Amino acid sequence: MTLVKYRKRPSLMNTFFDDVIARDSFFKDFLNGESAFTPSANVRETEKSFEIELAAPGFDKKDLNIELNDRVLTLSAAKEEKHENEEENYTFREFSYSTFRRSFNLPEGIDEENIKAKYENGILHVSLPKTDLEKGVRRISVK
DSSP: OOOOOOOOOOOHHHHHHHHHHHHOHHHHHHHHTSEEOOOOEEEEEOSSEEEEEEEOTTOOGGGEEEEEETTEEEEEEEEEEEEEEEOSSOEEEEEEEEEEEEEEEOOSSBOGGGOEEEEETTEEEEEEEBOOHHHHOOOOOOO
16 A cells, blocks of 8 residues: 655745745744844853853843753843723723843853852843862872
């Protein structure tokens, strides 16, 4: 017995619009009902640490979330705003939802216990201090 799969060939117009909508983040966000963006990040290495600066304007400190799991640092935020105005004959309601998520794979030698973060003027600063790799090396003599 032979199993043949028959697929109707889509029209050129449908594939064009499907492709445009699939690639354009505006349509993805609009269709999902939320506003998502990928914030810009600067990563700088110094002798003693790695420094991450993430542009996240419009958020409060309480909106930000930083997680470290299995050497993956995830910076995220979610913010919801609601406005309501009631008049005699009508009620006006408006809401918005903004979110982002960025993840960074951390190299070996990061002092995970002393990671620090601060948020100033719309920039999230994360400091990842390096450990002294020589301290972690233990020499074993061969007899």
